[in-house]
Amino acid sequence: MTEFRLWQPPPSAESPETDPDAPQPLNLDAGPWVLRVLDIKQWAYCPRIVYFTYTLPTPRATPYKMEEGARVHEHLRERWKARGLPRRLPRGEVWWDVPLWAPELGLSGKLDLLILPDETTAIPVDLKHARRSFPGWKLQLAAYAWLVEHLFGRTVPEGYLYLTRPRKAEHVRMTARLRQRVRRLVDEIRTAIEQRTVPPATRQRGRCVNCEFRRFCNDVF
Numbered sequence: 001m002t003e004f005r006l007w008q009p010p011p012s013a014e015s016p017e018t019d020p021d022a023p024q025p026l027n028l029d030a031g032p033w034v035l036r037v038l039d040i041k042q043w044a045y046c047p048r049i050v051y052f053t054y055t056l057p058t059p060r061a062t063p064y065k066m067e068e069g070a071r072v073h074e075h076l077r078e079r080w081k082a083r084g085l086p087r088r089l090p091r092g093e094v095w096w097d098v099p100l101w102a103p104e105l106g107l108s109g110k111l112d113l114l115i116l117p118d119e120t121t122a123i124p125v126d127l128k129h130a131r132r133s134f135p136g137w138k139l140q141l142a143a144y145a146w147l148v149e150h151l152f153g154r155t156v157p158e159g160y161l162y163l164t165r166p167r168k169a170e171h172v173r174m175t176a177r178l179r180q181r182v183r184r185l186v187d188e189i190r191t192a193i194e195q196r197t198v199p200p201a202t203r204q205r206g207r208c209v210n211c212e213f214r215r216f217c218n219d220v221f
C-alpha cells in the first residue's frame with residue numbers, strides 16, 4: 001500500500017523563531033506527497049515561492065501577516081458562533097475549520113468554513129484578512145470545492161471569499177473552467193517540484209523586494 005506524506009515536523013521545532021506547524025522541505029525521493037491548497041494561491045502569486053518552499057532545506061518563520069490573519073480568524077469564529085453568520089453569507093448548517101485530506105487527488109487543506117444549506121449541497125467560505133481580493137484566491141476556493149466534492153460527495157456550485165476588512169462576501173461560481181484550471185495547476189505544481197524544474201519568476205518584480213527567497217533568484221536581479 002502506498003504511503004502518502006504531508007510535511008514533516010521541523011528539526012528546530014523548539015526554536016521560538018520558527019513555527020512548529022510550518023511546512024518543511026520534503027525528501028521528495030522518499031515517496032508520494034500531498035500539496036496544500038495554500039500552495040495554489042502562492043503559485044499564482046509567484047511559482048518560485050512554492051518551488052523553494054518544498055525544495056530548500058531551511059526551516060522558516062511564520063510571516064507576521066499569517067499570524068495576524070489567524071488572530072482575526074479566531075475572533076470572527078467566536079463572534080459568528082455567538083451571533084450567527086453575516087447576512088451576506090447563505091444559511092445552513094455550519095462546520096468550522098474543516099480538515100480536507102485527499103492523497104488520491106494529491107491535495108490537502110483546512111477550510112475556514114463550510115455551509116451545508118441542504119442534504120446534497122455544500123458551500124465553502126474562505127476568510128481573507130484583506131481589503132480587496134487577489135485573483136489566486138478564486139483558484140484556492142475552487143480547490144477547496146474540489147476536495148469537498150470528492151470527500152463528502154456533495155455538489156459545490158458556488159463559494160464565497162469573505163474579506164474581513166470591508167466585511168464583504170464575494171460570490172464565486174464554480175464554473176467548469178475554474179475547476180479545470182485547478183486540476184491543471186495541481187498537476188503543473190507537482191510536476192515542477194518532482195522533476196526539480198525551477199518555474200518562471202513572477203513578472204511583478206515589486207513582489208521580490210521583501211521576498212525571503214530573493215537570494216536564490218539571481219537571474220531576476
Ligand code: SF4
Nearest residue numbers: 046048201208211217
Ligand atoms: S524573489 Fe521574486 S521571483 Fe524569486 S521567489 Fe521571490 S517573488 Fe518569486
